[in-house]
Amino acid sequence: MHVTNLDDSGPGSLRDAISQPNRTVVFDVGGVIKISSRLVFKSHQTIAGQTAPGGGITIYGNGTSFSGASNTVVRFIRFRMGIGGDSGKDTVTMANGHDVIWDHCSLSWGRDGTLDLNEESGAELYNLTLQDSIVAQGLQPHSTGGLVNTAGTSIIRSLYIDNNSRNPKARGTLQFINNVVYNWVVSGYILGDTSGRSDGLLLGNYFITGPETRGGTLDSPTPAYNLHADGNYYDSDKDGTLDGRLLGKGDFGSVTWLDAPSVDFPAVPAMTAQEAYAHVSAHAGASIHRDDADRYVLDELASLGKRGATIRDESSLGFAGGVGPLPGGRAPSDADQDGIPDAWEIARALDPADADDRNGDRDGDGYTNLEEYLSSLVP
Ligand SMILES: [Ca+2]
Ligand SMILES: [Ca+2]
Ligand SMILES: [Ca+2]
Ligand SMILES: [Ca+2]
Numbered sequence: 001m002h003v004t005n006l007d008d009s010g011p012g013s014l015r016d017a018i019s020q021p022n023r024t025v026v027f028d029v030g031g032v033i034k035i036s037s038r039l040v041f042k043s044h045q046t047i048a049g050q051t052a053p054g055g056g057i058t059i060y061g062n063g064t065s066f067s068g069a070s071n072t073v074v075r076f077i078r079f080r081m082g083i084g085g086d087s088g089k090d091t092v093t094m095a096n097g098h099d100v101i102w103d104h105c106s107l108s109w110g111r112d113g114t115l116d117l118n119e120e121s122g123a124e125l126y127n128l129t130l131q132d133s134i135v136a137q138g139l140q141p142h143s144t145g146g147l148v149n150t151a152g153t154s155i156i157r158s159l160y161i162d163n164n165s166r167n168p169k170a171r172g173t174l175q176f177i178n179n180v181v182y183n184w185v186v187s188g189y190i191l192g193d194t195s196g197r198s199d200g201l202l203l204g205n206y207f208i209t210g211p212e213t214r215g216g217t218l219d220s221p222t223p224a225y226n227l228h229a230d231g232n233y234y235d236s237d238k239d240g241t242l243d244g245r246l247l248g249k250g251d252f253g254s255v256t257w258l259d260a261p262s263v264d265f266p267a268v269p270a271m272t273a274q275e276a277y278a279h280v281s282a283h284a285g286a287s288i289h290r291d292d293a294d295r296y297v298l299d300e301l302a303s304l305g306k307r308g309a310t311i312r313d314e315s316s317l318g319f320a321g322g323v324g325p326l327p328g329g330r331a332p333s334d335a336d337q338d339g340i341p342d343a344w345e346i347a348r349a350l351d352p353a354d355a356d357d358r359n360g361d362r363d364g365d366g367y368t369n370l371e372e373y374l375s376s377l378v379p
Contacts, residue, residue: 006029018041030329048339081108104132108293113145119151133285135161147168174198200225201261209305210307222254227258232246
């Protein structure tokens with residue numbers, strides 16, 4: 001499905017493209033898609049934001065739901081809810097389903113959670129990954145990164161920044177690896193805060209205080225939180241230099257401390273916390289094109305304690321139109337509309353007049369020709 005305009009609904013819109021399952025969605029336009037009601041994603045979708053020309057895609061004005069959207073991949077999309085969104089709702093929410101990846105996404109301005117992955121009663125929610133992404137500026141008065149309460153989630157190489165609390169609120173089974181948490185106010189990472197069992201793995205994260213941070217770096221631990229942690233750092237002096245200390249067992253309070261993970265978590269390539277800081281600063285979010293909002297929070301992070309603030313309303317940031325401008329750009333020609341531009345097809349002996357070859361596998365490696373094209377766009 002080609003998204004051919006920035007309309008809220010109707011033919012050629014993103015809302016129309018995602019209205020049915022079993023679709024790969026590519027973008028012939030770049031810019032801000034202003035939504036008046038929530039967007040609801042379906043199962044078996046690939047949302048290839050990296051195909052958008054110009055400044056890429058920002059979804060602005062309300063929240064989105066991935067409940068039930070199993071087997072879905074989302075790459076290089078900015079989800080910016082904002083004060084005009086529905087009260088009590090999340091920027092990105094998912095309450096049931098499995099096997100979803102958000103890669104190089106930028107999530108901000110939630111009115112409830114900014115990323116809430118919260119298993120609803122009687123449902124299953126598992127095999128979720130947020131990677132190389134940003135979760136920023138949950139709107140006050142309920143400014144949160146979000147609640148992650150699932151049977152299996154990985155949060156990797158991502159930035160939580162300018163959220164009053166819940167960076168995230170971790171329940172259930174969660175591995176949290178090589179992330180940076182910056183300028184929380186009352187709570188950084190919440191270690192369960194419940195009598196129900198949780199299993200956590202924290203490796204190589206960097207917790208960096210900002211101007212508003214009052215404490216609560218590792219908040220509300222309970223013995224029901226089964227934790228293995230290693231290589232996590234804490235920089236609390238707000239001096240503009242990354243020079244934190246290693247967090248030790250005593251910093252995690254009354255968790256049940258384990259010398260090995262309590263769950264067979266998937267393997268993740270290892271970085272140190274210092275390497276994670278550098279990687280996240282350079283690559284987290286929709287990094288092909290930095291928009292005003294991502295540049296703003298990454299500049300705050302780079303101040304290492306000197307700048308950073310939670311907000312109540314994104315208009316206080318002063319971006320044109322609330323979210324800032326994005327260049328539109330121009331998509332390459334795709335005569336057969338199979339999602340692969342003519343030039344890329346010709347260079348690989350595919351047929352620019354045959355749409356069926358998108359689902360072929362010219363090199364027999366298990367990835368379709370369309371998937372290979374989509375991956376080729378990712379730096
Ligand atoms: Ca420092
Ligand atoms: Ca084509
Ligand atoms: Ca073709
Ligand atoms: Ca292939």
